[in-house]
Amino acid sequence: MQAFIIRRLLAVIPTLLFTSVIVFASIRLIPGDVVDLMLAQNDISTGTDRAVIEAALGLDKPIYEQYFIWVANALQGDFGYSLWQNTPVAEQLAVTLPITFELGFLALIVALTVAIPIGIYSAMKQDTPGDYITRSFSLLMLAIPSFWLGTLVMVFPSVWWRWAPPLQYTPFFEDPLGNLAHMLVPAVLLGLSLSAVTMRMTRTMMLEVLRQDYIRTARAKGLHENLIIFRHALRNCLIPVVTLIGLQAPLLIGGAVILEQIFVVPGMGLMLLEAVFQRDYPVVTGVFLIVGVSILLINLMVDLTYGFLDPKVRH
Amino acid sequence: MSPLLAISDLSVTFVTERGQVQALDGVSLSLNAGETLAVVGESGSGKSVTALSILGLLGDSGSVSNGSIEFDGEDLTKVSVQRLREIRGNQIAFIFQEPMSSLNPVLTIGTQVAEPIWLHHKKSWSEAFEQAGELLQRVAIPDAVKRLEDYPHQFSGGMRQRVMIAMALACQPKLIIADEPTTALDVTVQAQILSLLKNLTKEANSSLILITHDLGVVARYADKVAVMYGGRVVETAYATELYKNPQHPYTEGLMASIPKLDGDPGSTLYTIEGQPPDLSNLPSGCSFNPRCPHAQDKCTMTKPTLAEVAPNHKRACFGYER
Numbered sequence: 001m002q003a004f005i006i007r008r009l010l011a012v013i014p015t016l017l018f019t020s021v022i023v024f025a026s027i028r029l030i031p032g033d034v035v036d037l038m039l040a041q042n043d044i045s046t047g048t049d050r051a052v053i054e055a056a057l058g059l060d061k062p063i064y065e066q067y068f069i070w071v072a073n074a075l076q077g078d079f080g081y082s083l084w085q086n087t088p089v090a091e092q093l094a095v096t097l098p099i100t101f102e103l104g105f106l107a108l109i110v111a112l113t114v115a116i117p118i119g120i121y122s123a124m125k126q127d128t129p130g131d132y133i134t135r136s137f138s139l140l141m142l143a144i145p146s147f148w149l150g151t152l153v154m155v156f157p158s159v160w161w162r163w164a165p166p167l168q169y170t171p172f173f174e175d176p177l178g179n180l181a182h183m184l185v186p187a188v189l190l191g192l193s194l195s196a197v198t199m200r201m202t203r204t205m206m207l208e209v210l211r212q213d214y215i216r217t218a219r220a221k222g223l224h225e226n227l228i229i230f231r232h233a234l235r236n237c238l239i240p241v242v243t244l245i246g247l248q249a250p251l252l253i254g255g256a257v258i259l260e261q262i263f264v265v266p267g268m269g270l271m272l273l274e275a276v277f278q279r280d281y282p283v284v285t286g287v288f289l290i291v292g293v294s295i296l297l298i299n300l301m302v303d304l305t306y307g308f309l310d311p312k313v314r315h
Numbered sequence: 316m317s318p319l320l321a322i323s324d325l326s327v328t329f330v331t332e333r334g335q336v337q338a339l340d341g342v343s344l345s346l347n348a349g350e351t352l353a354v355v356g357e358s359g360s361g362k363s364v365t366a367l368s369i370l371g372l373l374g375d376s377g378s379v380s381n382g383s384i385e386f387d388g389e390d391l392t393k394v395s396v397q398r399l400r401e402i403r404g405n406q407i408a409f410i411f412q413e414p415m416s417s418l419n420p421v422l423t424i425g426t427q428v429a430e431p432i433w434l435h436h437k438k439s440w441s442e443a444f445e446q447a448g449e450l451l452q453r454v455a456i457p458d459a460v461k462r463l464e465d466y467p468h469q470f471s472g473g474m475r476q477r478v479m480i481a482m483a484l485a486c487q488p489k490l491i492i493a494d495e496p497t498t499a500l501d502v503t504v505q506a507q508i509l510s511l512l513k514n515l516t517k518e519a520n521s522s523l524i525l526i527t528h529d530l531g532v533v534a535r536y537a538d539k540v541a542v543m544y545g546g547r548v549v550e551t552a553y554a555t556e557l558y559k560n561p562q563h564p565y566t567e568g569l570m571a572s573i574p575k576l577d578g579d580p581g582s583t584l585y586t587i588e589g590q591p592p593d594l595s596n597l598p599s600g601c602s603f604n605p606r607c608p609h610a611q612d613k614c615t616m617t618k619p620t621l622a623e624v625a626p627n628h629k630r631a632c633f634g635y636e637r
């Protein structure tokens with residue numbers, strides 16, 4: 001098992017390098033570079049020289065040299081300094097990453113608690129009104145973008161009931177309830193959008209598993225349908241569902257970025273968005289690197305879960 | 316003595332996308348306690364459907380449209396689902412054709428063999444596991460107790476079929492139904508598995524329904540034989556009688572197509588001409604008539620019924636001169 005994990009981690013290095021090149025280059029390819037923005041904000045008439053700023057920010061060197069410097073530093077855990085705030089990117093990340101992680105984790109819990117029971121229910125009641133209702137609901141969730149739902153939740157309750165979701169962030173360890181109250185709405189919205197696909201997958205897989213020969217064997221033993229579902233079918237059905245959840249990890253993070261913006265959650269998403277607008281290169285690259293690593297770690301966890309669910313992988 | 320199992324005039328219909336298919340049309344069988352009944356016939360003749368209908372395992376698309384299945388004084392077509400569950404795995408156990416896919420890949424062998432004991436005999440899991448270990452020993456799995464913790468993929472096909480047999484024997488059922496239990500296995504292990512099955516059912520004094528394509532198997536293991544064709548039983552008799560004195564042209568054809576050990580190695584085997592019938596489009600009259608060398612006019616007009624031609628020997632045929 002250890003060797004398996006180490007092998008997986010090593011395999012991740014080329015992917016990360018590749019990602020970093022793309023991120024590094026693409027943020028610099030967006031029209032309007034950071035020096036222009038700075039010049040526009042500071043009064044140009046003060047006569048600050050473009051070359052001076054570039055040199056101060058280290059942007060005067062050729063781009064490949066900048067890249068190698070960045071990689072060399074990143075390997076030591078130094079993601080550079082924000083071009084605007086002059087604070088270490090790593091320090092900012094240490095604050096924002098746990099917040100986004102919490103949001104993602106809560107959303108995942110919401111998604112699974114909604115998707116798996118309903119998916120199973122839908123499969124057991126195949127082609128009944130209950131099945132149609134839950135399937136239509138999941139289609140709806142699939143079709144509605146979460147930012148739109150988020151906007152609705154912001155606008156309509158306040159018009160109808162004079163209630164608006166809380167937008168005041170408090171750290172979890174200071175005020176757990178206040179923190180959860182704030183995170184709940186974006187987590188539910190994100191979780192619901194994630195649950196749509198998972199629900200459909202659970203239903204499809206459950207129906208597929210229920211057609212298998214070993215389920216017929218279980219029926220021939222005289223087991224009650226509930227035991228057949230939970231002891232004989234569920235684990236087989238979850239193996240592909242877990243893969244799907246791994247594949248959705250980028251979606252989860254992408255959704256978090258947008259919902260953080262709407263619900264003013266000071267996580268990585270908000271940090272990233274501001275950095276992109278300001279062309280704060282080190283911040284953007286830093287965030288993306290962390291996102292990349294997280295996605296790879298999530299997939300590693302998916303593989304480990306496999307080992308737990310599927311004895312063929314374990315041995 | 317009344318038979319342990321008596322199927323009378325059983326008809327089963329499936330609803331498919333292309334309309335209704337009548338898979339069984341008036342099947343009648345009977346089996347006494349301790350006997351082995353072989354059910355033979357070509358692919359699609361309704362052997363599996365007959366077996367599955369006994370335990371009510373036809374699935375959502377299939378249903379019994381007529382007839383009765385008397386088992387130990389109860390009509391299984393009439394009892395509640397709850398009662399059926401009490402019988403399944405407990406009084407009637409099933410061994411399926413595909414040992415590779417009939418065991419659950421994510422549960423240990425121990426769990427799967429112990430499960431019927433836990434369920435029907437209301438034993439604790441640890442007691443049930445202990446019994447499961449003994450069962451695996453009885454089906455001659457080496458290191459039986461150690462292997463309880465293993466998963467199906469760690470067993471070969473033959474070993475898995477032994478596991479299936481152990482599972483079937485778990486609650487000492489009165490009847491074991493084995494649907495082509497060796498078709499998917501190597502020729503070399505087929506005989507071992509069949510002898511094991513036969514010996515263990517005899518020891519347990521259980522009855523056995525053995526579904527097979529292979530009339531050679533029938534001769535060695537069965538007391539009684541039912542020959543099926545196109546969703547009907549066309550001939551039934553004690554095995555020795557059937558071999559000596561086949562009364563239906565289809566049975567004769569099957570017999571002639573068995574390779575004989577003492578036969579001339581150069582001689583070609585007899586095969587029955589033509590295709591197995593299409594159930595959704597059966598020929599009128601006797602459904603064997605397009606392939607029957609003895610077909611007469613009335614064979615295309617009326618269906619022959621299963622009638623006694625000798626004591627304990629029935630056939631569905633108008634008769635012919637040989």
Ligand SMILES: Nc1ncnc2c1ncn2[C@@H]1O[C@H](COP(=O)(O)OP(=O)(O)OP(=O)(O)O)[C@@H](O)[C@H]1O
Pocket residue numbers: 329330331336338356357358359360361362363364365374376377594
């Ligand atoms: N689930 C089903 N849905 C529709 N039709 C079915 C179904 N199961 C069986 N049938 C029909 O019943 C017929 C008999 O099937 P059955 O499985 O009993 O054949 P068999 O004698 O066991 O053949 P084999 O030797 O291939 O196992 C099939 O030809 C098929 O048309």
Ligand code: SF4
Pocket residue numbers: 563564565601602603604607608609610611614619631632633634635
């Ligand atoms: S009834 Fe006629 S067609 Fe059918 S098997 Fe007998 S002789 Fe042949």
Ligand SMILES: [Mg+2]
Pocket residue numbers: 362363364494
């Ligand atoms: Mg069959």
